[in-house]
Amino acid sequence: MKRRGLLxxxxxxxxxxxxxxxxxxxxxxxxxxxxxFSSIDPHFHALTPNGAVNQHxxxxxxxxxxxxxxxxxxxxxxxxxxxxxWEFRLRRDVTWHDGSPFTAADVxxxxxxxxxxxxxxxxxxxxxRPVQRLEIVDSHTVRMHTEAPNPLVPNLMQGLAxxxxxxxxxxxxxxxNSGRAAVGTGPYRFVSYAPGDRVVMERNPAWWGERQPWDxxxxxxxxxxxxxxAALLAGDVDVTDAVSTRDVERLRASGRVSVVSVxxxxxxxxxxxxxxxxxxxxxxxxxxxxxxxxxxxxxxxTALSIAINRDAIVRQVMGGHASASGQLLAAGVMGHDPxxxxxxxxxxxxxxxxxxAGYPNGFRVVLxxxxxxxxxxxxxxxxxxxxxxxxxxxxxxxxxxxxxxFTRSARNEFSIGLLGWGTGTGxxxxxxxxxxxxxxxxxxxxxxxxxxxxxxxxxxVLDRALSTLDVAERxxxxxxxxxxxxADHAIIPLHHQVNMWASRSAVRVTPRNDERTMxxxxxxxxx
Numbered sequence: 001m002k003r004r005g006l007l008x009x010x011x012x013x014x015x016x017x018x019x020x021x022x023x024x025x026x027x028x029x030x031x032x033x034x035x036x037f038s039s040i041d042p043h044f045h046a047l048t049p050n051g052a053v054n055q056h057x058x059x060x061x062x063x064x065x066x067x068x069x070x071x072x073x074x075x076x077x078x079x080x081x082x083x084x085x086w087e088f089r090l091r092r093d094v095t096w097h098d099g100s101p102f103t104a105a106d107v108x109x110x111x112x113x114x115x116x117x118x119x120x121x122x123x124x125x126x127x128x129r130p131v132q133r134l135e136i137v138d139s140h141t142v143r144m145h146t147e148a149p150n151p152l153v154p155n156l157m158q159g160l161a162x163x164x165x166x167x168x169x170x171x172x173x174x175x176x177n178s179g180r181a182a183v184g185t186g187p188y189r190f191v192s193y194a195p196g197d198r199v200v201m202e203r204n205p206a207w208w209g210e211r212q213p214w215d216x217x218x219x220x221x222x223x224x225x226x227x228x229x230a231a232l233l234a235g236d237v238d239v240t241d242a243v244s245t246r247d248v249e250r251l252r253a254s255g256r257v258s259v260v261s262v263x264x265x266x267x268x269x270x271x272x273x274x275x276x277x278x279x280x281x282x283x284x285x286x287x288x289x290x291x292x293x294x295x296x297x298x299x300x301x302t303a304l305s306i307a308i309n310r311d312a313i314v315r316q317v318m319g320g321h322a323s324a325s326g327q328l329l330a331a332g333v334m335g336h337d338p339x340x341x342x343x344x345x346x347x348x349x350x351x352x353x354x355x356x357a358g359y360p361n362g363f364r365v366v367l368x369x370x371x372x373x374x375x376x377x378x379x380x381x382x383x384x385x386x387x388x389x390x391x392x393x394x395x396x397x398x399x400x401x402x403x404x405x406f407t408r409s410a411r412n413e414f415s416i417g418l419l420g421w422g423t424g425t426g427x428x429x430x431x432x433x434x435x436x437x438x439x440x441x442x443x444x445x446x447x448x449x450x451x452x453x454x455x456x457x458x459x460x461v462l463d464r465a466l467s468t469l470d471v472a473e474r475x476x477x478x479x480x481x482x483x484x485x486x487a488d489h490a491i492i493p494l495h496h497q498v499n500m501w502a503s504r505s506a507v508r509v510t511p512r513n514d515e516r517t518m519x520x521x522x523x524x525x526x527x
Contacts, residue, residue, distance in 0.1 A: 027213065027214055027216075027524065028214065028215065028218065029214040029216070029217050029218070029239070029519050029522060030239075031217065031218070031219050031220065031237060031239045031240070031241075031522075032220045032228045032232065032239070032241070033052070033219065033220070033221060033222070033240070033241050033242065033517050034222065034225065034240075034241060034242030034372065034373075035047075035048060035049030035052075035221075035223075035242065035373055035402070036049060036223055036373065036401065036402045036403050037049040037050050037052070037053045037221060038050060038403055038406075039173055039176065039177055040053065040054060040176040040177050040179075040190065040193050040199070041117070041172075041173040041176035041177065041181075042058050042163065043110075043113060043114050043117045043120070043123070043124045043161070043163075044117055044120055044121075044176075045120060045122055046122040046123065046124055046126070046159075046434075046447075047121075047406070048266075048514070048516060051161075051516060052515075052516040052518055053199055054184075055186065055516065055518060055520075056186055056187060056188040056201055056219070056518060056519060057097075057182055057184040057186045057188060057190055057201065058163060058184035058186050059073055059094075059161070059162060059184065059185045060073045060074065060158055060159070060161055061073050061075040061088055061090075061107070061157040061160070061162065062078075062154055062155075062157040063158065064158050064426075066511065066512040066513065068265065068426045068512075068513055069426075070155070070158065072091075073157070074091055074094060074102065074162055074185065075088040075089060075090055076089055076090070076091050077089050078154050083149040083469070084146045084148065084149055084150070085144070085145050085146075086144045086146075086150075086154065087137070087141065087142070087144075088107075088141070088142050088143075088144070088157075089141055090104060090107070090141065090142070091140070091208055092140050093208050094185050095185065095206055096164050096167070097183045097185070097190075097204060097206075098183055100166060102162075102185050103140065104136045104138070104139055104140060104141060104142045105139075105165050106162055106163065106164055106165045107134070107142050108134050108136055108142070109163070109164075109165035109168070110161075110162050110163050111128050111134050113163065114128045115128070117172075117173065118172060118173070119173075121406050121407060121410040122406075122410065122434075122448045123447055124159070125441070125444035125447060126159075126424075126430065126434050127156045127157070127159045127160040127424065128156075128444070129442075129443055129444025129445075130146055130147075130150050130156065130444070131145065131146060131153065132145050132146055132147050133145040148466075148467035149467050149468075149469050150466060151469045151474065152425055152427065152429055152466070155424075155425035159424035159425070159430075162185070163184070164181075167181050168181040168183075177193055178193075179192070185207075185208070186204065186207065187207045187209060187212050187520055188201035188202060188203060188204055188212070188217055189201060189202050189203075189204050191216075196221060197221060198218055198219060199218075199219040200216070200217070200218055200219070201216070201217045201219065201519075202216050202217075203215050203216070203217075212519065212520065213523060214522075217519045219519075220237060222240075223371075223372035223401070224372070225242070226244075228242070229243075229247050229251070229502070232502055232504065233254070233256065233257070235504070238506065238507045238522075239501060239502070239503040239504070239507055239509055239517075240501065240502050240503075241499075241500075241501050241515075241517040242375060242500070243259060243500040243501065244375070244376070245317075245318050245319030245320075245375065245376060247502075248500065251502050256504070257503060257504055257505070258502065259500060259502045260500070260501050260503075260510075260511045261499060261500040261501075261511060262498070262499050262513050263498055263499075263513060264330075264422070264496055264497040264513055265329065265333065265422035265423055265496075265515070266420045266421065266422040266497050266515055267325055267328055267329065267330070267420065267422070267431070267493055267495075267496055268322075268377075268380065268420045268493075268495050268496070268497060269325075269419060269492055269493045270367075270417065270419075270491065270492040270494065271416065271419060271451040271492075272295045272304070272415065272416050272451055272489065272492065273293065273295050273412075273415040273416070273451060273452055274295065274296060274453045274454070275296075275453075276415075277293045278293070279293045279295065279415040280366070280413055280415050281365055281366030281368075281396075281398075281414060281416075282294065282295060282363065282364070282366075282415050283363065283364045284363055284364070285362055285363055285394070293415070294357065294363050295415060295416070297357045297358075298488060298489060299354075299356055300353070300354060300359065301488075301492070302343075302350075302353055302489060303349075303353040303357075303391065303393075304350070304489075304492065305343045305489055306344060306345060306346045306347075306349060307345075307346075307347050307350040307387050307390070307391045308343070308345070308384055308388075308492070308494065309345040310324035310325070310343070310345065310494060311345065312345075312383075313380060313384075313495065314495055317376050317379050317383055318375065318376060318495065318497075321375070321497075321498040322375075322496060322497055322498055323496050323498075324342040324494075324495050325342055325493040325495050325496050326340045326342040326486065326493055327340045327482055327493055328428050328431045328435075328482060328493065329423060329431070330496040334426060334427045334428070334471075334475055335427055335428035335475055335478035335479065336428075337479040337482055337483065340482065340483065340486055342493070343492075347387075347391050350391045351392065354391065354392060359392075361392060362391070362392025362394065363392075363393060363394075364395075364396070365393060365394070365396070365416055366395075366396050366397075366398050366414065366415065367381055367384060367385050367388070367397050367418070368381075368397075368398045368399070368400075368405060368414040368417040368418070369381040369398075369418030369419075370399070370400065370405040370406070371399045371400065371401065371402075372402050373402035373405075373420070374420045374497065375497050375498075377399075377418060378397075378399045380418060381397045382399075384418075385397045398414075409450055412452070414450075417450060419448075421434070421435055421448070422515065427478065428482065429465070429466060429478070432465075432478065432481055432482070432485070433445055433446075433447075433466070434447050434449070435448055435449055435450075435451075435491060436449065436453055436458065436481075436485045436491065438453075438455070438456075438459050439452070439454075445459075451490055451491060453485075453488070453490040453491075455484060455490070457484055458481055458484045458485055458488075461477055461481040461484065462477075462481045465477035465478050465481060497515075499513065499515050501517065503522070505525060506525055507522050507523070507524065508522065508523050508524070508525045509521060509522050510522070510523075
């Protein structure tokens with residue numbers, strides 16, 4: 001029996017009266033974002049700010065709405081024509097920004113390019129590796145063949161930007177950043193990119209989707225919380241994301257801006273080195289070298305987890321705009337296990353576990369993290385460092401800009417670090433595969449496994465989950481795999497964020513639970 005998944009109709013754009021629509025023409029929308037984006041190349045770094053920027057320029061085969069439900073993208077429909085074959089039927093009314101036609105050859109080229117991107121801190125093979133072979137049926141039909149049944153192939157296509165074979169055939173990341181290869185099919189066309197500062201885009205009048213109201217979009221990187229708010233209140237920008245929790249009530253009381261929020265898919269967590277004995281930044285209580293890393297002992301990892309007062313972080317650091325976490329995805333998301341609770345705060349037991357593991361006097365660690373990527377990330381690192389110090393683990397916070405931290409963490413220069421991860425499919429396959437599976441580049445596994453964690457039992461359960469078509473059975477396997485990983489403290493979950501945006505009265509923002517800040521979710525307000 002064929003299993004069908006025809007894509008739902010795209011979400012309707014809010015109706016604007018004729019006068020308001022006319023006023024919208026010629027408008028420039030200026031957006032300030034707190035997440036540091038690092039490239040226009042849509043396959044360079046699997047990072048949410050990068051994805052949000054390049055999604056203006058490049059389309060996916062499958063898009064997602066603000067609630068992460070699949071909606072039509074470059075493919076108007078898809079179908080499983082066999083247990084191991086998915087067929088995607090492509091739109092025929094799509095052109096690249098230079099006017100040339102979009103065809104199945106561009107999809108095939110995209111799949112070929114993904115594993116070849118040089119110096120990628122976190123690559124996109126997690127989206128392409130399950131497809132063993134891509135077949136071009138005709139100019140607007142492709143078939144994706146998998147080794148085993150894979151129900152998530154359409155979901156995975158939400159994370160993969162399709163690029164032009166003509167313009168990117170000889171282009172590397174620098175060619176995208178310069179604009180030479182930044183020719184997409186998306187709603188906005190590339191104008192300029194100033195690294196560390198801004199991207200400027202203009203409306204694509206030939207886009208196949210709903211006409212965009214903004215003629216020009218200025219997408220600015222302002223990583224300082226106070227700087228973004230100041231720019232918003234001064235009228236220098238129309239919208240800002242990553243609203244600091246301490247600014248929410250002040251902004252709402254000002255009467256000058258609106259604040260919107262939505263629970264996030266993203267989990268904030270710590271990774272810990274499970275593999276190396278001579279691991280960076282971990283020493284004895286007097287700074288001496290240790291013969292074995294304490295992080296390799298699950299009693300120590302448990303102690304570090306229960307020494308963290310998650311409720312206090314949510315209440316005092318996050319201002320209540322978060323929820324404590326004991327697993328990868330939040331309640332209500334497919335694969336969440338209601339029996340996995342956040343680790344209870346128990347510093348006395350933490351001290352006992354350290355003594356049992358042979359560290360009655362504790363040890364020293366460096367706790368690394370970014371200061372401009374996640375909501376209150378630097379404050380979270382500092383708070384955890386203080387909590388660990390109280391149980392005898394003298395933690396030295398090492399906080400730096402996210403571009404520096406991501407580069408160094410990808411080189412495994414830190415033993416413990418703060419990171420965040422959501423899901424690219426609406427299921428836990430993405431974090432389980434990328435963060436926890438045994439690193440295996442040939443299979444696209446463990447692509448962001450900074451813990452260097454490896455557990456054959458976990459891998460076997462994950463393999464079964466990823467080839468199970470029945471949704472209920474697949475969810476049960478996800479939960480089983482998650483329980484194995486959490487018992488091992490493969491990572492230490494902290495909390496789930498709440499995504500918040502603030503906008504001036506002339507702009508209405510539709511909040512997204514995947515955290516992406518995009519002009520496509522913003523409309524002129526009806527005043």
